Amino acid sequence: MQPENDGHKSSVQSEVSNDSTVNHNIVTAPNNEQEKTPAQPETPIDPLEEARLQKAKRTKRILTFLGLQISLFLAALDSTIVATALPRIGSDFNKMDIVSWVATAYILTFDAFQPLFSKFSDIFGRKLVLIFGICLFLFGSILCGAAKSIVMLIIFRAVSGIGGAGIFSMVFVIISDIVPLEKRGSYQGLINAVFAMSSIFGPLIGGSFTEYVSWRWNFYINLPIGGAALAVLFFFLDLPVPKGKLIDKLKRVDYVGTVIVLSFSTLFLLALNFGGQAFPWKSAAVIAPLVISIALVGLLCLVESKFAKEPLMPPRLFKNRSVLGALLTNWFFGMSFLGMLYYLPVYFQVVRHDTAMWSGIRLIPMQMIVCTVSTSTGFLISKTGRYRPLLSIGLALLSLCLGLLSLFDKNTSWSRVYGFTIIGGLGMGCMFASSVIALQAAVEKKDIAVVTGLGSFSRILGGALGVAIASTIVNSTLTQDLPLRIPSEQAQQVLQSSAYVHNGLPEEYLDTVLEVYTEGLQLVWHVLTGMAGAGFISSLFIKHHEMRKRGPPIKEEEKTPTDEIVIPPQENIEGAVIVDVADTKKEEPAKSRL
Template sequence: MDAVLYVPIANEFNSLPRAEWIINGYLITTTALQPIYGKVSDIVGRAPAMVTASVLLLVGSVVSATAHSMNVLILSRAIQGLGSAGMYAMVNIVIADLYSERVRGRFMGIASGAWSLASSGAVVLGGVIVQYSTWRVAFWINVPICIIAAITVLSIMRLPTPSGSLRDKVKRIDFGGSLLSLLAMVLILLALSWGGRDYSWRSATVVCCLVFGTLVLLLFIAYEHRIPLEPIVPLHLLRTRNVALSFIAHLFLGAITYAQLMFIPQWSLVVKNSTPITSGLYTIPFTLSEFVAVVATGLWVTRTGRYRECVWLGSLMLLSGLTPMILLDRDSGLGYIVGFQVIAGVGFGLCIQTLILTAQASAAGRDSASVTSVCLFMRSLGAILVVAVLSSVNGNLLKREFASITKAYPEYASDIAQVFANQSLIHRLNLPPELFDSLVNAFMKGMRAAFTALIPFSVLYVLIVVWIEKRPLQKTKKVTIE
């Protein structure tokens, strides 16, 4: 839904250059908190972690729905991210608690399939909301969902509970590592989000965030290695081949799958002059094909125990489905868009859960939550990385193109500046046909450059997963929480 909403929201606030922060603010907190949720839930229990996540998501949604400035909206989206971090992580962690690795694939597939269907519906719903109501409704919808989720966890679900008194549990929590991890990730993610757009990559702000973020990250690694009895990220996991490969592969998986969900609705709105509903429909082929693939993959893995082949095939299909997007233009037909999105969607469905299972199958039961949350953290980190890189590529090219167009049409400098700040105006202002074509072509060049920059991410993903070694899936359930 974010992909459909963020441009209309930014247009209402006349702040398109800051539009990415509606997404980035959410992604930064979601990413930074995921590893913490995993380990903390090992200590305090799954139910308290899930309820806390539901409450934070509810608060963030209410503040988003009532926001009357871009600053408040960005802040509230960050609060939403604090809750979503737990929701994302805990689903797969709980499945690992309840089922053996061999059976787990089926339920992971069903969970991801439900997420895919929800994503498909959310994109269309977002378009309907924007076209016929106000974007604020999209945030109000979360409120009853969060309440129902919290009640369900507390009254219906029977989740494993760790032993020990509250005082003992508090002593086990790695507060120092949590603080260092959160600080390091926020600094680094801010640098990636600001670089090339809000500030130059060489600016003091970006350089300081990168330098201090890296230093704090190194301090975190040293601290985790020596101090806590139960570190947030057990560093011994990195010595296991499949776990380490899965962590790295998730970084690139998040990068290559998020980009098209961001740019295709934008292409539809700006280049095709589509309605918000139609722009949302353009992403449906990806999410629906992902749904079919992830459910079928889960059943296949449960039946055969083979998951490596799914990751390999999925990586090749992602490369085959996303690379042709560099040829996307004003005349691209529906078949072109649908066909390659289906290929990419199937590829993503083949990988999204099997790559997590790859790491879980190679780790001890007590490390299951940490492994799962770090995998999701790396996927979210990849999404932020690609938003930073591709938005920088797209934005810098647009700046050059718009500067050149302004020189060619100086009498329309004011209109051109307005279009740069609010893309929807390109179809509302009374522009000469030649100028209109130049502006549309500029947007197309920016998106094409972004998709071209995505190709190395797809290639690296293929090269990483090919080294995954075969590890059997256990038929007996591991003890995941003590």
């Protein structure tokens, strides 16, 4: 009986593979099912019907990708849209002393939950995690818009941040699922362009709503747009659901690792936000969280390597030279570029006396370059299959930009300002798509979700550290130098509020204060240049992996939900399941070279 089954299996595969309209692998059903299912006669395909089906599939893919882009845009937009609304929010609630936590709460949970959602999607499925993230994000937005106190608003912003983390991590993971590695660069470039656009329009949209409508509409605006994206993805995004009972899936969750990661990231980010602002850096309120977070890293290493059955962060990944190099590169890249994005507006507003709105407008040329270059380099990666040179080029350009920023003073021409920042935009554009691809190309499919989440996690954590270092440098420079150069009463006023520099400071002290600010910012640019340089060195440790190779076959017991992706569902054939050829090829291990 067995030879007959084999013959039947071969005939089905032969008939399908010879059809010019079908490009799939066939995974045959078990033999006992084939014995019960008679062979079906080949039916001629109507060309008009085939064209209609292809058009429907194309429309479905476009709608799915648009839904992913819109979801990512909203999640990223929420991290910047409140920047220009904070003064009005603080005034309305009469809580200017803690209003910055409206922004901080979102960023804190947005980062802390990135690696968790990535791993949970391996267990519960990508679509379920994405839909959960969007729903939680929209629910948090409703609560934020209706908040009756500043404390309620801060708590609800943290809820929105959790949802935003689910959206952000899942968009990148789903793109890696549905797009073959060799074509993924172009899609990653488009996705990163959307992310960059959010940083352009966030402050502008937030300022417009705050000035002409209400700051609450900065949150309500998410509902109609996010609701449309949710509907599109719910009906058109087809992803497989991992097999197994819910109780079995819950047993797979690394609960101890989850608690440790959340505790570590929360304490680390709290310490960085407290330091130099709410409390001195030498205070127990700052030192204690930092020490505990470092201890938690050691505990996490022990738990993940010795006790966790399905680790949240598999230790084997950190033994991979390319993964470790890419994570360090993301860390230093986050430190340098986020530090620059946060402190360029300080230069514009304090040294050049720009309004908050104008400081955002002056960043538009750089951000437009980021969008253009990110998209272009993504297509370049897809065409050439090479991503490693872009990492080094991007960080070299970013280092050059930061070094040139140290030449800025109150008299620097605007042509130089725009020219130097555009160089930074070129560097950042080269980095966004290539930094994600570098991680995904270095691992097997079963680890793609985890390394994608880790990449975002390390970049945002590094960025938080970069901003904290920059803040410490500026505050220390002002604290040490101002009392020596102007009366202590005036120095204290400047230290309490930068707005006092142009609204209250006597004219005779203005040039001196601007000079001290410039010196502090110049030191910031020097330090960030060193961070970008460290990222450049880290990028040299990343091996180049051929993108058209998929790595060794994954054993049956190690398969994850992404191993048999069906997007979109194809023609059903009795006794067989259609699987995309890009996700099931069994080829030689990916070659790598320096």
